[in-house]
Amino acid sequence: QKEVEQDPGPLSVPEGAIVSLNCTYSNSAFQYFMWYRQYSRKGPELLMYTYSSGNKEDGRFTAQVDKSSKYISLFIRDSQPSDSATYLCAIGESASKIIFGSGTRLSIRP
Amino acid sequence: ETGVTQTPRHLVMGMTNKKSLKCEQHLGHNAMYWYKQSAKKPLELMFVYSLEERVENNSVPSRFSPECPNSSHLFLHLHTLQPEDSALYLCASSQEALGLNYGYTFGSGTRLTVV
Numbered sequence: 001q002k003e004v005e006q007d008p009g010p011l012s013v014p015e016g017a018i019v020s021l022n023c024t025y026s027n028s029a030f031q032y033f034m035w036y037r038q039y040s041r042k043g044p045e046l047l048m049y050t051y052s053s054g055n056k057e058d059g060r061f062t063a064q065v066d067k068s069s070k071y072i073s074l075f076i077r078d079s080q081p082s083d084s085a086t087y088l089c090a091i092g093e094s095a096s097k098i099i100f101g102s103g104t105r106l107s108i109r110p
Numbered sequence: 111e112t113g114v115t116q117t118p119r120h121l122v123m124g125m126t127n128k129k130s131l132k133c134e135q136h137l138g139h140n141a142m143y144w145y146k147q148s149a150k151k152p153l154e155l156m157f158v159y160s161l162e163e164r165v166e167n168n169s170v171p172s173r174f175s176p177e178c179p180n181s182s183h184l185f186l187h188l189h190t191l192q193p194e195d196s197a198l199y200l201c202a203s204s205q206e207a208l209g210l211n212y213g214y215t216f217g218s219g220t221r222l223t224v225v
Contacts, residue, residue: 004152008150032211034213034214036214036216041218042218042219043114043200043202043216043217043218043219044153044200044214044216045216046213046214046215049212049213088153090214094211098155098211098214099152100152100153101152102150102151102152103152
């Protein structure tokens with residue numbers, strides 16, 4: 001079993017839809033939970049990070065962590081074509097032990 | 111310049127060549143990283159320099175050699191690479207304090223092709 005699992009997609013939704021992206025992990029010691037967005041030909045860009053269970057909101061983005069289920073989610077409200085990118089979860093137990101998911105490719109149809 | 115800058119953006123090299131990738135961060139961060147990104151695979155951590163100490167991933171072949179002369183600059187020296195080393199090489203930096211990490215800032219990467 002991989003330490004971090006992420007559905008690679010691709011995921012295609014119409015503009016304005018709510019998008020749900022998810023990752024599962026296996027190590028209960030993990031305490032860093034991050035989401036990155038990567039546009040084509042660019043490096044990943046940090047969207048959200050959290051160290052605790054619960055929800056964290058930033059504009060149209062909400063990160064959710066359920067440590068009991070070892071499951072994290074990123075929700076995008078009112079999705080826009082500019083949200084089309086690959087989304088990477090990153091989970092780990094220390095600063096130098098972050099494991100990335102394989103990424104979910106998201107396409108928002110106008 | 112702001113953020114994390116990587117040069118060159120693209121590199122084509124033969125298997126017998128020696129080249130270096132350069133990374134510079136202008137954020138005042140105290141940790142720098144090299145990651146390898148191959149198609150349809152997760153980002154793989156290669157090397158970490160945290161508070162000037164190097165932490166290695168033992169699965170990285172010796173044909174990759176990092177150098178971190180100061181907290182703002184990071185190099186990855188390449189020699190006698192193999193075609194399977196072709197990938198996007200990403201540099202990142204972060205600020206670490208009291209064992210916490212506040213997320214990475216990545217550069218745009220160097221697209222390496224080994225022929």
